[in-house]
Amino acid sequence: MNKIRKGDQVIVLTGRDKGKRGVVTARVDADHITVEGVNVVKKHVRPNPMKGTTGGIVDKTMPIHQSNVAIYNAATGKADRVGVKLLADGKKVRVYKSSGEEIKA
Structure with missing residues (x-):
């Protein structure tokens, strides 16, 4: 189960966009994601x-x-870690580590 999924609101922790x-916006592979407005570069086309x-930059x-x-926790207004919790019916859900409350998809 991916802890960070497409559509999640996230905060950048390191780098020039901290x-x-x-x-x-997308999962590129198992480890990389693209985030809207983060890590934007100029590309010569x-x-x-x-x-x-048309060509240009x-x-x-x-x-x-x-x-x-x-992941961004709207309740606290801060970044939070993600945990996985097993429900009684056998389903796995993502939860915030700080509060234990379920992450709404």
Whole structure:
């Protein structure tokens, strides 16, 4: 079970974007995620008349390692760690470590 999923609001813990908040837009692989507005780089793009794209410098969101972000707890207004709890019916749910309350997806 992934502790951080697409659509979660996260806070960046380290790096040049430390302290920024954003929404996870995609999981690139098992360890990397892309977060909206975080780790944005300038990319030089060549024009491609076959695809109809113009050249120039574009902003591109690059992946960030999931260990460098923490889920945002709206109740406390801070970053929080994620735990997994087993319910009585056998389902696994994600919970905030600080309060034990379930994370709403």
